[in-house]
Structures are given as structure tokens and as C-alpha cells.
Amino acid sequence: MKTLLLAGTALVAATVAHAQGQLNLYNWGNYTSPEMIEAFTAETGITVTITDYDSNTTALAKVEAGGSGFDLVVPTANYVPIFVEKGLLQELDHSRLSNIGNIDPRWMDVDWDPGRAYTIPWQWGTTGVAVNTTAYSGDVNTSDIFLRPPEELVGLVNVVPEMSDVIAMTIFNVGGEACTEDLTVLREVRDLLMSAKPSWISMDYGTTDKLSSNDLMATVNWNGSTMRARINNPxxxxxxxxxxxxxxxxxxxxxxxxxxxxxxxxxxxxxMRPENAAMISNFARYANGITGSEAFMDEVMQTAPEIVVPEEFAAAGQFLPTCPQSATDLYTAIWTELVK
Incomplete structure (x- = not known):
């Protein structure tokens, strides 16, 4: 009996070390490293099914509806408190995460998830503008690229349909603050967006491929996506x-x-192991929050202008707070009119 008991204990230990099972990941499109997933499956025997989404609002609505079948989701910082408040995430048991100490202290006690009670880092970056210099050789460090497009870019500009980013950038452009409910500011925001829209060619995702192939000459875009396009198209x-x-x-x-x-x-x-976090970054071209991962990153990541923010523009970047529902309702009204 003792021999059987010991054999059973060994079997349980082996199962933990090399689990057989399924995992359903709900993540942004074109954002999950196939190499990392293959390595995870090879090590654990777990098959990962990835379902893509295109915006935080899409992900929130799908999860909130219930019965999604997903196990993990990857919301942006200002959406994490919304997921938590709605009871959509369960608190993490840090005792089951032996690599939790690998999180860079900078990203451990964050405003949107103090002490990392509910989430761990995936990737981080910036939202700016991407421009093809064969179409426009002027100043690209301005949101006027999509809000007041120069003549060379009229009809050639795309805007990614991510409400939080676009509304925030427009508020900043007119001198307002994140989460403002100042109706004077928001009328200016609404009017500026509506006047700019006829100069756009689209409001769409898929910017990496379209920038690479010259199908877009300018777009609101994320830094890693732009880096991937620039590698294909200098x-x-x-x-x-x-x-x-x-x-x-x-x-x-x-x-x-x-x-x-x-x-x-x-x-x-x-x-949260550095070599695995690096695979995520090497694929999508964004920084991550794991200490030591830089040693495993592609050399081009170390100095890329899309990753290393120039000092003169660093102060202009800010994390968007989670806006009160009253502000979100105002932004949604503007956005609904814009996307009609």
C-alpha cells in the first residue's frame, strides 16, 4: 500500500510538472508570439487556443456577456479597473506564481492594479502617428497629422478605431486634460474630429501590413506595429x-x-521568465515589464526609435486614467457620431 501511495504521489507531481490540458487566451490580434506559444506547449503539453479582438471595448463586451469560454484576457491599463469592478477577473494567488519577483518594480505597484492583485504585465508602449516619408516629409511629431492633415496626406490617412486613444489624443491637441468633462473642450474635440474625417481614407486596424505595402501613407498607430512596418518599409x-x-x-x-x-x-x-517575455517582445516589437528580458531581445529592439522615446518628447506621454462613467458616456456619444 505504501508503495502504491508513493507511486500515486509521483504521478501527481509529474502531472503538475507536465500538465495535459487546454488554455483559451483572448488577446489583441497579431500580438501573441507563435514561438512563445510553441515553447509553452512543448514544456507543458498544454494546447493554447488564441482568439483575437480588435479593441478594449470589444473584449469587455464579449467577456461581460458571459459564457465566453476564455481563461485569460489582456486589457489595457485603463480598462483593468473596469474589469475588476465588474467582477470579471479573479484575484491572483501569488503563491502559485514562482516568477512574480521577475516583474520590474516599476510595473509592480501600478495605479491600475496595485500590487498586481489581478494582472501581470504583457507589453507596454505608446500611441502616436506613423507616416510614410515618400508622401510627406514635414514634421511628424504632431497629432495634426490626422486631425488637420497636411495637403499631401489628405485622403491617405487611417485612424485606428480605438476610442480611448483617439479621443485622448484629440483632447490633448486642443489643450484639454484626460477624462475632461468640460463641454466647451468636448465640443471642440467633436468638431475637430468631424471636420478631419473627410480627409481620412479609413478607420481600420491591420496597419502593420498596410504601412508595409504603401497602402497607407499615415495613421494613428502603436509604436511596435510601426516598428514592424518600418523593418519591412524603411x-x-x-x-x-x-x-x-x-x-x-x-x-x-x-x-x-x-x-x-x-x-x-x-x-x-x-x-514571467525573461527569455519567454523576450519572445513576446521580439514578435510584436513592444517592451515588456519583466526584469532581465532585454538580454534575450533582438538587438534592433535596443535602439529602435519606436521603442526608445526621444528625450524631447518623453514628457508629452502619459498613462490614461480610468475615466468616470460620466466622462466615458460623453466620449462614447462623440465616437458614435464619428463612426457612423
């Missing part, structure tokens, strides 16, 4: 709007109704 440059631009961090949270909790914890711990 004419693409990234601009940091001097009027103000968003900083952001996407973080991974365990959903309250997750079915594959053990597998989720193994995944969370896996991506």
Missing part, C-alpha cells in the same frame, strides 16, 4: 505628438469564470 517613421500622446500597458488577467485555472497559472508563470 520609408515609415513614427511620430510622438508634442501636444500629448498615450502611454499604455496591456496586462494579462485570469477571468472569473475561467475553466482552465491550473493551465492559466502555468502560462502566467511561464511568460
Amino acid at each position: 520609408d515609415v517613421v513614427y511620430g510622438y505628438p508634442v501636444e500629448g500622446y498615450p502611454l499604455w500597458m496591456d496586462s494579462v488577467g485570469l477571468l472569473a469564470d475561467a475553466q482552465n485555472v491550473d493551465e492559466a497559472y502555468l502560462f502566467l508563470d511561464f511568460i
Whole structure:
């Protein structure tokens, strides 16, 4: 009996070390390293199914509707408190995360998730503008690129349909502050966006490929996406709007109704190992929040102008707070009119 008991204990230990199961990850599109997923499956035996979304609002609505079947989700900083307030994330058991100490102290006690009670870092970056210099050789460090497009870019500008970023950049452009409810400012924001829209060619995602192939000459865009496009097309440059631009961090949270909790914890711990966090960054071209990952990153990441913010533009970047519902309602009204 003792021999059987010991054998059973060994079997349990082996199962923990090399779990067999499923994991369902709900993440931004074109944002998950296939190499990292392959490494995770090779190490654990867990099959990962990835479902893409295109905006924070899409992800929130899908999860809030219930019955999604997802285990992990990757919201942006200003959306994490909303997920938590709505009871959509479960508090993390740090005792099950042996690599929690690898989180850079800068990203551990963050405003949107103090002490990392609910999430761990995925990647972080900036939202600015990307421009093809064959179409426009002027100043790119301004949100006027999409709000008051120069003549050379009229009809060639895309705007990614991410409400928080676009509304915030427009508020900054007219001299307002994040989460403002000043109706004078917001009327100016609304009028500026509506007057700019006829100069745009689209409001769409897929900017990496379209910038690479010269299908877009300018767009509101994220820094890593722009870097990927620039590697394919050296004419693409990234601009940091001097009027103000968003900083952001996407973080991974365990959903309250997750079915594959053990597998989720193994995944969370896996991506906090520096070499694995680096695979995520090397694919999507954003920085991450894991100490020591830089040693495993591609050399081009170390000096890329899209990753290393020029000193003269650093002060213009800011993390967007989670706005009160009253402010969000005002922004949604503007956005609804804009996307009609």
C-alpha cells in the first residue's frame, strides 16, 4: 500500500510538472508570439487556443456577456479597473506564481492594479502617428497629422478605431486634460474630429501590413506595429505628438469564470521568465515589464526609435486614467457620431 501511495504521489507531481490540458487566451490580434506559444506547449503539453479582438471595448463586451469560454484576457491599463469592478477577473494567488519577483518594480505597484492583485504585465508602449516619408516629409511629431492633415496626406490617412486613444489624443491637441468633462473642450474635440474625417481614407486596424505595402501613407498607430512596418518599409517613421500622446500597458488577467485555472497559472508563470517575455517582445516589437528580458531581445529592439522615446518628447506621454462613467458616456456619444 505504501508503495502504491508513493507511486500515486509521483504521478501527481509529474502531472503538475507536465500538465495535459487546454488554455483559451483572448488577446489583441497579431500580438501573441507563435514561438512563445510553441515553447509553452512543448514544456507543458498544454494546447493554447488564441482568439483575437480588435479593441478594449470589444473584449469587455464579449467577456461581460458571459459564457465566453476564455481563461485569460489582456486589457489595457485603463480598462483593468473596469474589469475588476465588474467582477470579471479573479484575484491572483501569488503563491502559485514562482516568477512574480521577475516583474520590474516599476510595473509592480501600478495605479491600475496595485500590487498586481489581478494582472501581470504583457507589453507596454505608446500611441502616436506613423507616416510614410515618400508622401510627406514635414514634421511628424504632431497629432495634426490626422486631425488637420497636411495637403499631401489628405485622403491617405487611417485612424485606428480605438476610442480611448483617439479621443485622448484629440483632447490633448486642443489643450484639454484626460477624462475632461468640460463641454466647451468636448465640443471642440467633436468638431475637430468631424471636420478631419473627410480627409481620412479609413478607420481600420491591420496597419502593420498596410504601412508595409504603401497602402497607407499615415495613421494613428502603436509604436511596435510601426516598428514592424518600418523593418519591412524603411520609408515609415513614427511620430510622438508634442501636444500629448498615450502611454499604455496591456496586462494579462485570469477571468472569473475561467475553466482552465491550473493551465492559466502555468502560462502566467511561464511568460514571467525573461527569455519567454523576450519572445513576446521580439514578435510584436513592444517592451515588456519583466526584469532581465532585454538580454534575450533582438538587438534592433535596443535602439529602435519606436521603442526608445526621444528625450524631447518623453514628457508629452502619459498613462490614461480610468475615466468616470460620466466622462466615458460623453466620449462614447462623440465616437458614435464619428463612426457612423
